[in-house]
Amino acid sequence: MTRPSESGLPIHDVYDPTALHDWDPAQHLNAPGTFPYTRGVYPTMYTARPWTMRQYAGFGTAAESNARYQQLIAHGTTGLSVAFDLPTQMGHDSNAPLAHGEVGKVGVAIDSIDDMRVLFHGIPLNQVSTSMTINAPAAVLLLLYQLVAEEQGASPDQLTGTIQNDVLKEYIARGTYIFPPTPSLRLTADIFQYCKAELPKWNTISISGYHMAEAGASPTQEIAFTLANGIEYVRTAIAAGMDIDDFAPRLSFFFVARTTILEEVAKFRAARRIWAHTMKVHFGAKNPKSHMLRFHTQTAGVQLTAQQPEVNLVRVTIQALAAVLGGTQSLHTNSFDEALALPTDKSARLALRTQQVLAHETDVTATVDPFAGSYAIEAMTNDIEAAATALMTQIEQLGGAVAAIEHGFQKAEIEHNAYRIAQETDAAERIVVGVNRFQLEQEEPYQPLRVDPAIETQQIERIAKLRAWRCHERVDAAITQLQKAAAGDANVLYPMKQALAAGATVGEVCNALREVWGTYTPTDTL
Numbered sequence: 001m002t003r004p005s006e007s008g009l010p011i012h013d014v015y016d017p018t019a020l021h022d023w024d025p026a027q028h029l030n031a032p033g034t035f036p037y038t039r040g041v042y043p044t045m046y047t048a049r050p051w052t053m054r055q056y057a058g059f060g061t062a063a064e065s066n067a068r069y070q071q072l073i074a075h076g077t078t079g080l081s082v083a084f085d086l087p088t089q090m091g092h093d094s095n096a097p098l099a100h101g102e103v104g105k106v107g108v109a110i111d112s113i114d115d116m117r118v119l120f121h122g123i124p125l126n127q128v129s130t131s132m133t134i135n136a137p138a139a140v141l142l143l144l145y146q147l148v149a150e151e152q153g154a155s156p157d158q159l160t161g162t163i164q165n166d167v168l169k170e171y172i173a174r175g176t177y178i179f180p181p182t183p184s185l186r187l188t189a190d191i192f193q194y195c196k197a198e199l200p201k202w203n204t205i206s207i208s209g210y211h212m213a214e215a216g217a218s219p220t221q222e223i224a225f226t227l228a229n230g231i232e233y234v235r236t237a238i239a240a241g242m243d244i245d246d247f248a249p250r251l252s253f254f255f256v257a258r259t260t261i262l263e264e265v266a267k268f269r270a271a272r273r274i275w276a277h278t279m280k281v282h283f284g285a286k287n288p289k290s291h292m293l294r295f296h297t298q299t300a301g302v303q304l305t306a307q308q309p310e311v312n313l314v315r316v317t318i319q320a321l322a323a324v325l326g327g328t329q330s331l332h333t334n335s336f337d338e339a340l341a342l343p344t345d346k347s348a349r350l351a352l353r354t355q356q357v358l359a360h361e362t363d364v365t366a367t368v369d370p371f372a373g374s375y376a377i378e379a380m381t382n383d384i385e386a387a388a389t390a391l392m393t394q395i396e397q398l399g400g401a402v403a404a405i406e407h408g409f410q411k412a413e414i415e416h417n418a419y420r421i422a423q424e425t426d427a428a429e430r431i432v433v434g435v436n437r438f439q440l441e442q443e444e445p446y447q448p449l450r451v452d453p454a455i456e457t458q459q460i461e462r463i464a465k466l467r468a469w470r471c472h473e474r475v476d477a478a479i480t481q482l483q484k485a486a487a488g489d490a491n492v493l494y495p496m497k498q499a500l501a502a503g504a505t506v507g508e509v510c511n512a513l514r515e516v517w518g519t520y521t522p523t524d525t526l
Contacts, residue, residue, distance in 0.1 A: 005263045007220035009383045015375035023378060028273070032368045036276040038269050038381070039369040040327040041292040046365035052330035053355045054079040054131055054296065055348060060104040060455050062118035068348070069123060075349055076356060079129040079161075081332055082119075083107035084141070089176045091137040091510030094459035103456035106342075107133075111459060112466050112505045116144040117151070126154035130161035131206070131296065131330075136178035138165035139191050140509050143497045146199065162203035162252055162296070165191060168229040168401055169208050171520075172410045173215040178510060181402055183517035187492065188233060189240035192247045194493040204247065205233060206254040206296060212410070213256040214302045216418020219263055220384055223271040224391035225401075225410045226253060227278065231392075232401040234283060244283050248290035257323035257331075258300045259315055265371055266380035268295070268326030274385060274392075297323035298332040304339040307443060308434035312336035317354050324364050325371060331355060340446060463505060470503030478502050479512045486516040 002010040012019070030036065033043030042048075055072050069080055084107040087099035093111050094103045103109050110116055126149065134141045142163050149159055167184040170177040177184065188205065195204045209217070209226035217225065230251065237247050255271070258264050275293035279285040299319035304312045313336045320333050333351040335343030343351070359365060371377040391413075398404040405411075424430035431437045478499035485492045492513075499509055 005219070005380070006258065006260050007218040007263065007384065007387060009220070009380070009387060011262070011380070012376075015379055017375065019375050019379040020382075023382070025373070028378070028382075029372060035280065035288070035291055037272045037292055039372055041272065041294055041329070043368075045327060045368040046324070046359075047368060050359040050365055051324065051328055051355075052079040052129060053077055053352060053359075054081040054330050054332045055352055060108065060452065061458060062108055062110065062115045065108040066119055066121055066123070068345070069120075071345060072348070072352065073123070073128070075352055077352060079131065079330055080123075081131040082133065084132070084134055085109045086176070088137070088141075088506060089134060091140070091178050091506060091514075093463055093505050093507030094456060095463050096507055100456070103459055104452075109455065109459050110141065110144070110506060111463050112503065113144055113147055113500055114462060114466055115459075116141075116148045120145075120148055124154070125149040125152055126158040128161075131164075132161070133164050135164050135167050135170055135174075135176055136184065137506060137510050138163040139187060139194075139493055139496060140500065140506050142191070142199075142202075143493060143500050144506075147497065147501055156199050157201065159199055160201045162206045163191070164208060164254065165205040166208045166229065166254075168232060168405065169211055169226070171405050172225065173212045173217075173414060177520050179513065179517045180520040181405075183486075183513075184520075185233075185236045185402075186240075189237050189242070190491045190493055192237050192242060192250075193240070193491055195250065196242075196246055202250065203252045203294075204250050206252050207233065208254040210254050210256045210298055212414060213258075213300065215414050216302075216421060217414045218417045219258070219260075219267040220387045221391065221410075221413055221417060222255065223267055223274070223384070224388040224395075225414075226255070227271065227274055227388070228392050228395045228401045228404070230275070231278065231282075234279075235400070238283075244279075244285045245287040245290050248279060248283075248285055249287060249292075251294075252329075253293055253295035255295050255297050255328075256300050256302075257297045257319040257326070257328075259303055259318045259322070261318060261322040261325065262376060263380060263384070264319075264322035265326045266377055266384050268323075268328070269377070269381045270385040270388060271295075272327070273381075274388060294329045296330045296332070297326075297328040299323070299334045301334050301338055304334060304336070305432065305434050306339045308440060309337050309340060309446060311434055312339065313350065313354070316351065317358075320354055320358055321364070324358055327369065337446065466503055466505070474502040475499060475504050475508075479504060479508065482509065483512050483516050486513055 001013045005011050029038050032039040055077050085104050086102045088110050092099045094109050192204050195202045207230045209222035213222045272293045276291040279291045299316045316333050323331050333354045335347035335351045337347045395404045428436045481495035482499055485495050
């Protein structure tokens, strides 16, 4: 008998050697840290040191977020992950009309270098790794980070971290885009070139399947659409004159970890193998680091429930275990109360403790890739690899990721899968504890964290003070140079950095680029 996986692929009751016909361990597995990296990108994986434990945090003002970061570091976090509010993600200042009511709501409000200084006050940026979940204005926030680090005395070649900088998935699943795809991809190439020259240890992009999964993508769709976007970014950089081995080692990915442990482990293994073959065979990359699919994982927020929220502690633990067994390089564990509101200090600490228990109280770090050779896992890995490759072939036949977005292919596929999941949940064919089975007659009261609406007024006042002391002639001159670079083919990050150092705001920089590149709307032709 069989049952369908999350991807709709068959999971058999029993697996035996016949499930692995034509399977060659040397070809499909090899040793950890060697091509095709099915067993992990490093030879020792967690036996030498555990994964980077990141906690995605940020809310309200920069000062409040800084206090949370200080707490996380004190509790053992080894990497910071910054959440920005919606206006910042869209390249709007807190005083913009469109920002009203959203300032500090889903992340921290960053309007200028002053806010970035406060955000990282007392945190030595040459000693921490920082991930910033920012896409369309990624260059702006990266440069603000670099400027603050330099003020601390840090050398740019000491800075480590990641900017998400994945705008293609915004057109597919999330919607926080600013510019049309062509200038957005040009900006991505400029970031690649700038970081190669100025920030050599920085990961220039985190190509994300997480948000597509949150929108309803299956595990197979998640890796297929993510890797197809990765191929588009590689082609963009090559077309801009870069050698593949100059930028590919700094590419990274971002996936979700669901509660379905076996399929998730197989998904991560299949993704590494597909990417390794794509980079080596298709693009001819020679540096082994160019073949490695390194990724960050976040546990599945979409699977958390507002009903009986403490049960989410169990879900998050299972999801985190799937990510670790799948070989992630870094991990964020969601807080159990995130289906209700921003996490409290206690729930954020519990989320971090979940990772620490896995790393230090279990034996999952004692050996590399313990599932290697499992009939079930290896067969499921092969199945997911074949299904994802078929989807990627369809995207190529449409002309690549951007052309497929234009046809609405990825979006339609995700929506179809999301509808299937909703139907199965409504019919109780898919059991969700506390939602359609094992409900309580009355939920226990919960006091969520609330964001002070006065934050918006405070941010507007900070912008006014900034504009009062800065040299407007210097800002205007830098903005003019930025627009000249954007209209031509010069790298825009250099004049952008000068503008931000002079006190230009995030919104002013993004608006200057809007004047040159335009703003994308869903009705535009890609």
